[in-house]
Amino acid sequence: MGNKMMMKSQAEFEQDYQRKQEQKPSVLALNLLIKKKGRVSTEYQFLTPPIGKGQYSEIRKVINKKTGIMRAVKIVQKNATEKEEERVLSEVNNLEKLDHPNILKINEYYSDDRFHYIITDFYSGGELFSKIQERRIFSETYAARIIRQLLYAVNYCHLHGIAHREIRPENIMLERCSEFASAILIDFGLCSKISHKMHSSVNHPYYQAPEIQQKKYNESIDIWAIGVITYILLCGYPPFGGDTNRKIIDNVLKKPLIFDEQDWSKNSNESKEFVRKILLKDPSQRITIEQALNDPWIAKNYELQVTDSQLKRVLTNLVNYNCQSKLQEATLKLIVLYLASREELSELREVFTCIDTKNDGYIDVEELQAAMLKIFDSETAERQSNKICAEDETLSYSQFLAQAIDKQAILQKSKIETAFKLIDRNASGNINVEELSEAFKCNLTGNEYWIEIMNELCHQQNLQI
Numbered sequence: 001m002g003n004k005m006m007m008k009s010q011a012e013f014e015q016d017y018q019r020k021q022e023q024k025p026s027v028l029a030l031n032l033l034i035k036k037k038g039r040v041s042t043e044y045q046f047l048t049p050p051i052g053k054g055q056y057s058e059i060r061k062v063i064n065k066k067t068g069i070m071r072a073v074k075i076v077q078k079n080a081t082e083k084e085e086e087r088v089l090s091e092v093n094n095l096e097k098l099d100h101p102n103i104l105k106i107n108e109y110y111s112d113d114r115f116h117y118i119i120t121d122f123y124s125g126g127e128l129f130s131k132i133q134e135r136r137i138f139s140e141t142y143a144a145r146i147i148r149q150l151l152y153a154v155n156y157c158h159l160h161g162i163a164h165r166e167i168r169p170e171n172i173m174l175e176r177c178s179e180f181a182s183a184i185l186i187d188f189g190l191c192s193k194i195s196h197k198m199h200s201s202v203n204h205p206y207y208q209a210p211e212i213q214q215k216k217y218n219e220s221i222d223i224w225a226i227g228v229i230t231y232i233l234l235c236g237y238p239p240f241g242g243d244t245n246r247k248i249i250d251n252v253l254k255k256p257l258i259f260d261e262q263d264w265s266k267n268s269n270e271s272k273e274f275v276r277k278i279l280l281k282d283p284s285q286r287i288t289i290e291q292a293l294n295d296p297w298i299a300k301n302y303e304l305q306v307t308d309s310q311l312k313r314v315l316t317n318l319v320n321y322n323c324q325s326k327l328q329e330a331t332l333k334l335i336v337l338y339l340a341s342r343e344e345l346s347e348l349r350e351v352f353t354c355i356d357t358k359n360d361g362y363i364d365v366e367e368l369q370a371a372m373l374k375i376f377d378s379e380t381a382e383r384q385s386n387k388i389c390a391e392d393e394t395l396s397y398s399q400f401l402a403q404a405i406d407k408q409a410i411l412q413k414s415k416i417e418t419a420f421k422l423i424d425r426n427a428s429g430n431i432n433v434e435e436l437s438e439a440f441k442c443n444l445t446g447n448e449y450w451i452e453i454m455n456e457l458c459h460q461q462n463l464q465i
């Protein structure tokens with residue numbers, strides 16, 4: 001495990017990340033996204049009743065009128081309080097940066113005089129919270145899979161300098177209604193830039209790490225919360241309970257961690273050890289996320305469902321990915337990001353996680369080569385991985401999706417037409433340069449990528465389906 005996990009330090013990671021952001025417009029620059037002009041009701045049909053409620057917010061299902069795709073929208077009152085306003089904008093900004101298989105995906109953000117509207121993917125499997133209420137206890141295999149996905153998501157957040165701070169089963173969605181559904185971390189409203197100044201009281205007392213009471217803590221409060229969730233999944237109740245919030249907090253601070261013999265009789269020693277290593281009251285003694293991801297309990301109970309033939313199919317797509325023009329490439333990304341269904345992407349998600357052995361949410365040349373060695377001869381594996389990750393580049397999740405998807409299957413006429421409609425905002429049947437730059441949210445000055453697209457278009461005048 002040691003040599004496989006040559007993780008970059010957070011500082012190195014941030015430097016690298018910054019450099020990449022400056023170097024090239026990532027797939028996320030292709031944002032049909034964020035901060036849209038226009039009225040949300042022109043684009044979306046709102047469904048009733050609401051599916052969730054916060055103090056100043058309401059979550060509704062919506063249907064995109066052009067694509068027919070169902071999304072969720074978080075509607076937040078404007079000027080509720082100044083703090084709330086800040087919270088919404090920080091949520092949008094942070095979600096915009098995060099591109100990970102187990103993290104809420106933001107699609108668009110609108111605002112009018114009275115409300116903010118954050119449009120995201122809709123997850124039909126419900127909250128992990130409801131699942132716990134319904135079933136109470138889970139098998140170790142189920143628990144380890146969900147916990148592994150959470151650790152993977154939170155590791156990515158921390159590497160990006162973000163602490164979530166409200167990890168609890170109400171903020172974990174199941175992607176769809178299935179025993180094998182992925183866990184998705186949502187609600188980034190209270191997330192914070194990691195700093196030594198973090199002090200505010202966050203999360204429900206059941207999930208609050210003891211050091212939160214000292215009003216000085218670091219990102220390891222997130223791993224504590226994951227430890228509490230593991231405990232709940234395996235025995236059906238939280239490790240530190242109480243009738244009132246005060247009592248719960250007292251127990252978190254003072255009560256020793258115990259595993260009731262009867263309630264834990266069916267669970268392995270490794271599972272108890274895993275929980276014990278996380279629920280250490282002294283944060284400096286607590287295991288890190290990286291260690292948790294490589295813990296024997298996770299390793300024993302978690303196996304990715306990727307067969308050699310799936311790996312081969314996906315890696316072959318990646319090798320053959322060859323877009324003839326920048327516009328074609330951008331359109332393909334748009335289709336993958338906005339029009340592909342979650343089912344169409346589910347295999348790719350598993351393969352991405354399987355290749356990303358360093359668990360940082362990116363695929364680098366070493367990881368790609370190791371995966372390719374399972375399928376191709378060593379010369380091909382080396383050449384192809386170097387070509388795909390040229391100049392020490394890494395593949396982000398969305399980049400991987402766009403490049404590894406089966407182009408034949410995804411480029412159905414209906415999707416291309418819908419992509420066209422999404423860009424052609426005034427529904428004229430033509431796409432003009434303004435619409436294109438609005439759609440891809442590009443800043444033309446100093447951006448080689450978009451200049452190339454525009455150059456290509458100068459030769460094509462009118463784009464029409």
Ligand SMILES: Nc1ncnc2c1ncn2[C@@H]1O[C@H](COP(=O)(O)OP(=O)(O)OP(=O)(O)O)[C@@H](O)[C@H]1O
Nearest residue numbers: 051052053054057059072120121122123170187189
């Ligand atoms: N993308 C989504 N798909 C399906 N359901 C969702 C989605 N986003 C939110 N919900 C539902 O709405 C609830 C509230 O969402 P969220 O936690 O983001 O809102 P909030 O205003 O921060 O609420 P609170 O402050 O009470 O946590 C979630 O617990 C979940 O049940």
Ligand SMILES: [Mg+2]
Nearest residue numbers: 054170171187
């Ligand atoms: Mg919430």
